Amino acid sequence: MSGDTILSVDRLTMRFGGIVAVQDLSFAAERKKITALIGPNGAGKTTVFNCITGFYKPSGGTIRLSHDDGRTIALERLNDFRIAKQAKVARTFQNIRLFPGMTALENLMVAQHNALMRASGFTLLGLLGVPTYRDAEKRAIDLATDWLKRVNLLDRADDAAGNFAYGDQRRLEIARAMCTEPALLCLDEPAAGLNARESAALSELLLSIRNDGTSILLIEHDMSVVMEISDHIVVMDHGVKIAQGSPREVRDDPKVIAAYLGTDEEEAVAVMESGS
Ligand SMILES: Nc1ncnc2c1ncn2[C@@H]1O[C@H](COP(=O)(O)OP(=O)(O)OP(=O)(O)O)[C@@H](O)[C@H]1O
Helix, strand or coil: CCCCEEEEEEEEEEEECCEEEEEEEEEEEECCCEEEEECCCCCCHHHHHHHHCCCCCCCEEEEEEECCCCCEEEHHHCCHHHHHHCCCEEECCCCCCCCCCCEHHHHHHHCCHHHHHHHCCCCHHHHHHCHHHHHHHHHHHHHHHHHHHHCCCHHHCCCEHHHCCHHHHHHHHHHHHHCCCCCEEEEECCCCCCCHHHHHHHHHHHHHHHHCCCEEEEECCCHHHHHHHCCEEEEEECCEEEEEECHHHHHCCHHHHHHHHHHCHHHHHHHHHHCC
16 A cells, blocks of 8 residues: 555455346545545446445455554454444434434534543543533634534534534535545535535635545536545446546546446436536
């Protein structure tokens, strides 16, 4: 793995009975960059995410995460809880999974549960008053407040997340993932259901997260977002990688256009229009 690589996927294969959802897929994601995984419906993108984040145990291949302190973690051997905690990989889902009855602030505090429990020494006495716990709690509130500001939801900190507009929920979900202070942020279709103005705000938010030093792996169908913010794009079709490169390289690749044309004309037009 090179010094700049944070995630290295090597010959990843995932079978469901007779279905081969992902076959011998290899790619790398660079540190402090945005890597997009694109492809037509059913290409295998979410399956790759589920393997990286421990929701599926791959049928074959390796997934290595390298931290900037030199530690390398074999993700395919860990469950989802350990991948989040030890490897510091956070993810969002295609379908929003906030706690709808909790306030925006509470959603961001829950994300910091691990750090708070550590500070309590995992005891009730710790929770009740040890200074390290109080310091950790203040830090958690400060971090949550910072993120609410960054996603323009500070004035709604005390409102139930379930009452938020769709675009606001999407941004809150990203803020919640960022409150875990991830090394790698995996976003599964963050622009789904957003209007053009919300998509533009999302692009800006993701670029600012990258510029602050977090590596991002992105699945996205909205080509205006993908082409604008990605540093590197990996294209899948039918479970295999068919192309990779910069947005310009991928946009001009006839294999990519053919893959999109073969399945969904609207998506193909979107790919080509982003290039004009
Ligand atoms: N749990 C599962 N059991 C059986 N088949 C599955 C499972 N998950 C995914 N598949 C199959 O694997 C293939 C890839 O699906 P996947 O959801 O990874 O594609 P995708 O590229 O994310 O698609 P989309 O863009 O529509 O979300 C599909 O044929 C799908 O039906």
